[in-house]
Amino acid sequence: MSEANTEKWRSPGFIAGVIFLCAVLLALVFAGQTVMRWLQDEQKVPLKQVLVSGELTQLSAKEIDKAVRNDTxxxxFAIDVDDAHQAIESLPWVYQASIxxxxxxxxxxxxxxxxxxxxWNEDMLLNQYGGVFDAFWQGDELPSLYGPGGSELTVLQGLKAMQGLLNGSDLTITEVSLSERYAWHLKLSNDIQLRLGRTEFIDRLxxxxxxxxxxxxxxxxxxxxxxxYDTGLAVGWREKTPS
Structure with a gap:
């Protein structure tokens, strides 16, 4: 390093400039930390409202607000969007949420x-996509579906196909069972039970x-x-009750 450059580094003006720059940087860091603490202070910048949109019938905006705030x-600024999103989607009646x-x-x-x-299998509910979820149902009567694990969508599609076939006869399916061997069994709203077997169940219906x-x-x-049966059918009759 030349003598001129050495003198420049040692000059009072240069040293003062470096000190001033360091002071500014430290002040900025301190100010940033202060702002961060201030923004995270819920007493100074509280979350005033959780604005919920979407068609809600089973859920309430209050439940979603509670899930976000967690009673605190x-x-x-302090809310972690990923955590809040997970908390909302963990509610039984939430299929999907965005925040x-x-x-x-x-x-x-x-x-x-x-x-x-x-x-579904007595203790769960099934959505329109064949997804299983656990929630308390209060509403109109729903059909009861039964089947082995992983057959949810198969049973739901079977219900839709067979109910569509029955619509012209004023009969409603109240129960569908799919056995471990994939044999179909129906119960109708008039209590008639139909044993359809494993194959050609639509033709048999x-x-x-x-x-x-x-x-x-x-x-x-x-x-x-x-x-x-390949052709024909067998009928079981109810005994007439004495009048």
Missing amino acids: AVSL RKSWPDTLKVYVVEQVAVAH QRFIDVYPLLLKNEKAVAYVDLR
């Missing part, structure tokens, strides 16, 4: 609710629909119809 005061912060004091949440279309008007002409009520 919190500032908008964004709106400065200075609002958290905007959009919620898509689960839509229950059937009971159509066979029942074709013969159903004839069955109604019998004095006894139908208990079950076994359609597990």
